[in-house]
Amino acid sequence: MDASRGGALAAAGAPPLAFKGQRHRRLTEGAIGVVLFLCGLVSVLTTIGIVVVLIGESLGFFREVGIVEFLTGTRWAPLFADQAFGILPLLNGTLLIAVGASLVALPVGLLSAIYLSEYATMRVRKIVKPILEVLAGIPTVVYGYFALTFVTPILRFFFPETGIFNAASGAIVVGIMIIPMVSSLSEDALSAVPRGLREAAYGLGATKLEVSTRVVVPAALSGIIASFILAISRAIGETMAVTLAAGATPQMTLSFLESVQTMTAYIVQVSLGETPHGTLEYRTIFAVGLVLFLVTLAMNMLSQRVTRRFREVYE
Amino acid sequence: MTETPITESVADEISGTNEASAGSIIGFDASETVLTTESLGVLYGDTSAVEEITIGIPRNRVVAFIGPSGCGKSTLLRAFNRMNDLIPVARVVGHVLYRGKDLYDPDVDPVEVRRRIGMVFQKPNPFPKSIFDNVAFGLRINGYQGSIEERVEKSLQDAALWDEVKHRLRESALGLSGGQQQRLCIARALAVQPEILLMDEPASALDPIATSKIEDLIDELKRDYTIVIVTHNMQQAARVSDYTAFLYLGKLIEYGETDRLFTNPKEERTEQYITGRFG
Numbered sequence A: 001m002d003a004s005r006g007g008a009l010a011a012a013g014a015p016p017l018a019f020k021g022q023r024h025r026r027l028t029e030g031a032i033g034v035v036l037f038l039c040g041l042v043s044v045l046t047t048i049g050i051v052v053v054l055i056g057e058s059l060g061f062f063r064e065v066g067i068v069e070f071l072t073g074t075r076w077a078p079l080f081a082d083q084a085f086g087i088l089p090l091l092n093g094t095l096l097i098a099v100g101a102s103l104v105a106l107p108v109g110l111l112s113a114i115y116l117s118e119y120a121t122m123r124v125r126k127i128v129k130p131i132l133e134v135l136a137g138i139p140t141v142v143y144g145y146f147a148l149t150f151v152t153p154i155l156r157f158f159f160p161e162t163g164i165f166n167a168a169s170g171a172i173v174v175g176i177m178i179i180p181m182v183s184s185l186s187e188d189a190l191s192a193v194p195r196g197l198r199e200a201a202y203g204l205g206a207t208k209l210e211v212s213t214r215v216v217v218p219a220a221l222s223g224i225i226a227s228f229i230l231a232i233s234r235a236i237g238e239t240m241a242v243t244l245a246a247g248a249t250p251q252m253t254l255s256f257l258e259s260v261q262t263m264t265a266y267i268v269q270v271s272l273g274e275t276p277h278g279t280l281e282y283r284t285i286f287a288v289g290l291v292l293f294l295v296t297l298a299m300n301m302l303s304q305r306v307t308r309r310f311r312e313v314y315e
Numbered sequence B: 001m002t003e004t005p006i007t008e009s010v011a012d013e014i015s016g017t018n019e020a021s022a023g024s025i026i027g028f029d030a031s032e033t034v035l036t037t038e039s040l041g042v043l044y045g046d047t048s049a050v051e052e053i054t055i056g057i058p059r060n061r062v063v064a065f066i067g068p069s070g071c072g073k074s075t076l077l078r079a080f081n082r083m084n085d086l087i088p089v090a091r092v093v094g095h096v097l098y099r100g101k102d103l104y105d106p107d108v109d110p111v112e113v114r115r116r117i118g119m120v121f122q123k124p125n126p127f128p129k130s131i132f133d134n135v136a137f138g139l140r141i142n143g144y145q146g147s148i149e150e151r152v153e154k155s156l157q158d159a160a161l162w163d164e165v166k167h168r169l170r171e172s173a174l175g176l177s178g179g180q181q182q183r184l185c186i187a188r189a190l191a192v193q194p195e196i197l198l199m200d201e202p203a204s205a206l207d208p209i210a211t212s213k214i215e216d217l218i219d220e221l222k223r224d225y226t227i228v229i230v231t232h233n234m235q236q237a238a239r240v241s242d243y244t245a246f247l248y249l250g251k252l253i254e255y256g257e258t259d260r261l262f263t264n265p266k267e268e269r270t271e272q273y274i275t276g277r278f279g
């Protein structure tokens, strides 16, 4: 087609266009489309690849270890002579860290989000938000050393029975690590609440606290919950800091002062150790990885569902 | 400045006297007005949005503010219940006297002001809560002692919405039509029994049928409330109000009885505006 005389419309008898450039636009738009498609393809293929490897290697593992034993066993000792493959101690350790981190991050994150969105002046917001972003950008290994050299000694000062490696220390630093996530996502949700709702509440004689807690937070609740879920899912997947702080003792415990092992910490331990590839011991990390993947996938899907509900609110 | 004292010409027209004495700003007797402003001005940063406004709002009447978009109608209205406090750059000068007390005195709590002087906004803004909880909101935060159920029902009746929603009080307010939502917002404002109701273009987002329902409602409400309504619709001002104030470029150009102002405006700019020659 000769674009200099116009496109299909010109061919159909429409007057010629006042200026050219049609052909260029079509070409670049087509090229951009292809590039974007390829980028998308990379991440889709990667995800598929990860899932295929995880499932493939896990199948090899489950040929030798029963799925029931794996999911209900309370002893995890694949590397000992007296082997045991019950994942519950690792889930226990992961849960302990996730719960502890949530206790730190959810209240602090939500309160700072409310502060930033409802109370802070422009100037304070301009100072605090970059600080939170810096917090989010610190390498996780730094948090690990911070736990070992700063948090744990303080814990041991107050609770002398605390182990060198303990769940509390890991939970606290993971909690600090995910505060920026909670606060920035929650703040987005709070700021998205229409100004009109705040004015309506003020117009009825509400105080700032009442406006925040009774109107803005409830209106943004789905977004806030979604931020919670994403942050918890991040805490579950967190590796470096918990490996350093909480140690490598898979056990069934509810005590924050003892050493535990999380699923991620176990995967690190085996990956860095001398376990030969292709053995049953080595395959455990894929089975554990699959569980980890499924847990975080479920949580991300949950948060998406919650967010979708959130969108409907103001339509 | 050698401005024509608007106050006097209006005083002249309403009360037949030429004196704007302390007791009768713009001609109403102090006992007739619930709200009076003296040289009221609002600035956004360094820009003045309205200035030198001296006006009295008579009890149990409907006062309409008209004028072209951007002339400061909303700004002036929001100065009456200190809603401008919520805009960081906004600053108020002059006085707003409510029963003789300056609402901007340091010892006045804006929260209490807004309980006594309610507001309905241009865009219906129900909370994403149930119909019942919307109306009960103001009662709950203000620690209402009586029966919340009764007060909610009464407010919905007063807002001419009860029959349409009585079977669905627990459903979300967001499921109502635009017109119903706006009447819900009126019910919500009435629930806390304010003395004055400020309405900022309450019907501008509604269709003609919903609009006429709101206008009928305003007629009903003036028995119990004093209403100040902003509108850019002159027919609406003529239909619902007893007194009309014409604002232009942040100044009060003319204020008087609605019938007189529309049939026999004294100021040339008023005449130009109501005959549609600008704005």
Ligand SMILES: Nc1ncnc2c1ncn2[C@@H]1O[C@H](COP(=O)(O)OP(=O)(O)O)[C@@H](O)[C@H]1O
Binding pocket: B044, B049, B067, B068, B069, B070, B071, B072, B073, B074, B075, B076, B087, B089
């Ligand atoms: N929040 C604000 N910040 C700065 N200027 C504002 C703000 N709100 C209104 N203004 C300005 O004040 C003037 C009056 O606005 P407004 O009271 O909304 O007029 P109206 O309601 O008559 O259309 C306009 O020039 C407008 O741009």
Ligand SMILES: [Mg+2]
Binding pocket: B073, B074, B075, B200
């Ligand atoms: Mg306006």
